[in-house]
Amino acid sequence: MVETVAAPVLAGAERSLQMEYAIRDVVLPARELEKQGHKVLKLNIGDPCAYGFQPPEHMIQALYDAARDNANGYTASEGDPLFVDAIVRREKRRNGLDYAPSDVLVTTGVTEGLQLLLGASVRPGDEVLVPGPAYPPYDSLVRYFGGTPVHYRSLEDEDWQPDVDDVRRRITPRTKAVCLINPNNPTGALYTEPVVKEFTDLVGEHRKQCFLVSDEIYDEMTFDGVQKASAAVAPDVPMVTLNGMSKVYLVPGWRLGHMLWNDPAGALSEIKAGVLKAARNRLCANSVCQRAGAAALDGPQDHIAQVNATLKERRDYTLKRLDGIDGISCARPDGAFYAFPRIDGLEQGPWRDDMEFVLDLLKEEKVLAVHGSGFDAGSGAGHFRIVILPDLGTLEDAFDRLERFMARRLGDAA
Ligand code: PLP
Secondary structure, three states: OOOOOOOOOOOOOHHHHOOOOHHHHOHHHHHHHHHOOOOOEEOOOOOHHHHOOOOOHHHHHHHHHHHHOOOOOOOOOOOOHHHHHHHHHHHHHHHOOOOOHHHEEEEOHHHHHHHHHHHHHOOOOOEEEEEOOOOOHHHHHHHHOOOEEEEEOEEHHHOOEEOHHHHHHHOOOOEEEEEEEOOOOOOOOOOOHHHHHHHHHHHHHOOOOOEEEEEOOOOOOEOOOOOOOHHHHOOOOOEEEEEEOOOOOOOHHHOOEEEEEEOOOOOOHHHHHHHHHHHHHOOOOOHHHHHHHHHHHHOOOHHHHHHHHHHHHHHHHHHHHHHOOOOEEOOOOOEOOEEOOEEHHHOOOOOOOHHHHHHHHHHHHOEEOEEHHHOOOOOOOOEEEEEOOOOHHHHHHHHHHHHHHHHHHHHHHO
16 A cells, blocks of 8 residues: 655655555554544454563563663664673574674564665675565565565465475576574464475575575564474575564564575675674664673563463464365464464455455454464465464454455355
8 A cells, every 4th residue: 555645856766656655554544543433453463462462571670770870871783792692692592503793684673674784785686585475674675775676485284384386487697585483474484494404505506696584583482393493404505594573582672683694615605794884873773672682582581481381272273263264274372472364354344455355354343363464475375364463352353354255245246
């Protein structure tokens, strides 16, 4: 949905005007309904805090302590050494990886990390392979820097595992980077270790021209299996891992992320130099949050298992309910906090596409989801994304409304 802009006096830049962010686009019509006094059940926001989850108390205390101890100044552009060292320790502890502090760059969220990385690597005409479907900034940022995002297939029948053969087919001499998002947004897919191995090996075969971008922001948020870090599976493949505190540590508004450089042969040295130059130009990430981030990584981790147990229960309930609704089916998410149901009844219903479906659901039942085509016009079409974050009572209400909506609208069209 493109925002209408008053008749321009000065021309705007195409690269910004083309940017879209499906997840926030659907919020405008929902706000209109709220202004009219309707209560909207929001299943669209990938923010645990919006659904009552809270970071553990020791993180809040550490944030307060940091401000009181006057850690309020700028930090080094690469990050506060206290936080950097905590990230290095965390990687050793969780993934058995030996990063040096110089392999770490602290960013204002994974989103800034992605922006810095693509800005330093994508040249006009370059292609970047992105999962189909994927978190929207992957597409829009590649385009912003003059490159072309190319979606590779994910296999819905296999709970949205990436199709490595399709990745192989889509690598061309112009491919500069290949992105993996594990667990994935919007599908909730947790990639199996053999698939990660096959995928990373494939990128390794092409190491003279491209590198791997591994987004692991949901790494500890899994329900049945355990996420395996790409760098642990393929330590010799040139890659940059993106991670952060927004999801697992429940503080998306703190805007804390980091990049990990895994580059044994020095293939990425120029790209890294560009990232560091750009990082200096934006000064640093939030200072007090970095201190609290260090406390989070070094402190008790109990909240992670608690959150996962809660989400697992909500995931199971979501699948049970969706399974019982005619015209809807859903692959099983094993991580993150999303489900990506398929609208099997799209053709039988009155809707032209998934966007119309989502707007109709909003208008009729006041349930807000995100249209699947916002995550990839190809593979995302005919789907919608919901979060499994709300409590069971809210989910029950939302699925009752969805069930009623499908029965009525498919009935109308019959
Ligand atoms: N990467 C993925 C796959 C995401 O789903 C999100 C947020 O939804 C982000 C990155 C954004 O992370 P951050 O809050 O660290 O910018």
